[in-house]
């Protein structure tokens with residue numbers, strides 16, 4: 223079955239929150255997000271992490287990198303689809 227948003231809930235420890243100015247725990251959740259790559263808006267599933275203390279979004283290096291990787295996969299897929307589309311029209 224498909225992966226649903228909110229299925230992967232995990233707690234990260236030692237995540238810096240600039241709001242609290244401290245290293246705290248953060249809860250993570252899979253959500254659909256939009257990342258801009260070279261002017262293309264890519265919609266993909268990504269991990270959103272939120273500070274357990276204040277609820278503000280935090281950006282742990284690992285999840286930020288993972289989200290970027292997912293966005294890149296989406297971007298490459300989109301480029302292939304566009305290329306296919308161009309071939310069809312010719």
Ligand SMILES: [Zn+2]
Pocket residue numbers: 239240241242243246273274275276277278
């Ligand atoms: Zn906080």
